[in-house]
Amino acid sequence: MRNAQLNSTDSKHRRKERIDRGIKARSSDIFALSSWREMLYLAAPRCIPIVGCLMLPLVLGIYWQKVLLSVAVFALLAISWDILEQSGMISLGQALFFGMGAYTAGVFNHYFGWPPFLTIPFASILGGLISTVILLPVLRLRGIYFSMVTLIIPLMLVRIVEATRIFGGTEGLSGITPLPSKWLELYLIVGALLGALFGFRRMMGSDYGLVLKAIRDNDRSVMNAGINVYWFKAQALFIASAIGAFAGAFMTHVYMFVGMPVFALDYSILPIAAAVVGGPGTLAGATLGAFILVPLSEILRGIGGLRIVIYGLFLVVFIVALPEGIFHYIQRKYHQFERWVEV
Amino acid sequence: MHPSPLLKVAGLYKNFGGVQAIHDLSFDLARGELLGLIGPNGSGKTTAVNLITGFVKPTEGNIIYNGQNISGLPPYKIIRMGIARTFQMVKPFYQLPAYKNMIIPLYSPRVKKRVGGKYGDRDAVALDLLEEVGFERDAFVAYKSASVLPQGYLKRLELAKAIALQPDLIILDELFSGLSLAEVASIVPIIEKLRLEGKTIIMIEHRLKELFRIADRIIVLNYGEKIAEGFSNEVMESDAVKKAYLGAEA
């Protein structure tokens, strides 16, 4: 009905109205669409990232294809961080998950000759499990105490590898089997990113995700509903660490090497920066943040010594100008799109 | 009626450092009974609730629920057995709209299977439960964020979250405090309805007039000790109670 008005040529008595008004008024999740514009309005936020990500490998040169791999890996780590954050766990140690996956894949390829299509899924699960078990004892700690432990463990693991000389010690393990083709590499990681982004966004929006968010809000109140808070936190931790471990296992086969650098601080800090700049709590923001920060850091590579300073300045400007995060800002603007309706 | 009590508290002690919050507390609670628990501020009423629901571990003593010793069990296990409580200091999920707050208890293993999950059933059940405790459906109060709801609605939300768990025993910790007379008057019938449904209830209250009207029995605590027990009017006649309770209030 309103739609007929929208399409009518008479434009004398019109006013602007938000596009989502008609859609939202019908229901928050059962859409009754009545025009191509409404359909486009709903589909665009999903189609643009999907089509964009699938096109990117085709249009980029070799150098930027490598950057895209890195973007996707950091985006996965940022998504993993965001899931933990939404469940009330602030991790400063994404490198733990990344490194566990990387070493698991490397070890099973190097010592047992498993091919990448086995090591990657296996390392995602096992790496995720090991990380979860390591952090299980500190799951009861709240706030900064949990964060401190996650920060310290990857640093400790580096020293352990160094001191015990296991898995190649400081030399690491080289000669890891690469993935069969560059295209497979690109589309595997881009596909994984899209799958994780939409899949886990859906999960966090479900009743299950609501329970995780409620734990962050007030864990005693969740216990008071007969829900085992530690079991749910452990599940969230496993999901997040498996995502990180997947990224690590993937990179082991890309670099054809695994060594102590997989526990580097970069893998812990950059994902947090990406999530904060992009806007935490949506997973999409974390992804967007990685798509901005990783290429930015590549562009600045030419500058030399002042790179970190300029990079830091960018971060500060982003955070001061858009404290809610870029994604929240875009989302808000998108919902404010207007159309003409008759009055 | 069932011969054995639903809840049996025996020789319960709780010390916080040097403070004896609960000292040798024992009582039985029959099925379907409404027990009023009163006492001056700091007399250990909330601690007693925390002990029964597992939020605090007893220093000594036993809590038998439905013939099973539950003392020392974690809260989630106790709640799954059919005990629900409200918090004196309301604990809503402030980020969420009121009706989404209800999803958490509805997701509890105790009721999850009964109220189905997919296609928004749970939202519908949540809205029904909220309407029962006085969230007017026409005014869309249930869709408002918990962070903007006034105290009266937050208390109702606490009550609705407890009811959502379909418990056998409901413990209400000062549900009426901070509410206007009119609000109290509108909640009393909800409690009476719960009784008619056969729920066993423990009410902690400072509003003695309202409590005495609906309670079967009263227990008076002072400094963590039970100083009196009996029918409403009898209890208030006791010298110890007059001294401890009314003395403190007057």
Ligand SMILES: Nc1ncnc2c1ncn2[C@@H]1O[C@H](COP(=O)(O)OP(=O)(O)O)[C@@H](O)[C@H]1O
């Ligand atoms: N977690 C706690 N740690 C230390 N002391 C506590 C704690 N909880 C309660 N207390 C103390 O126990 C006593 C009883 O408190 P409470 O059970 O809250 O009383 P009421 O609910 O009757 O007002 C008070 O002296 C209080 O300070």
Ligand SMILES: [Mg+2]
């Ligand atoms: Mg109290």
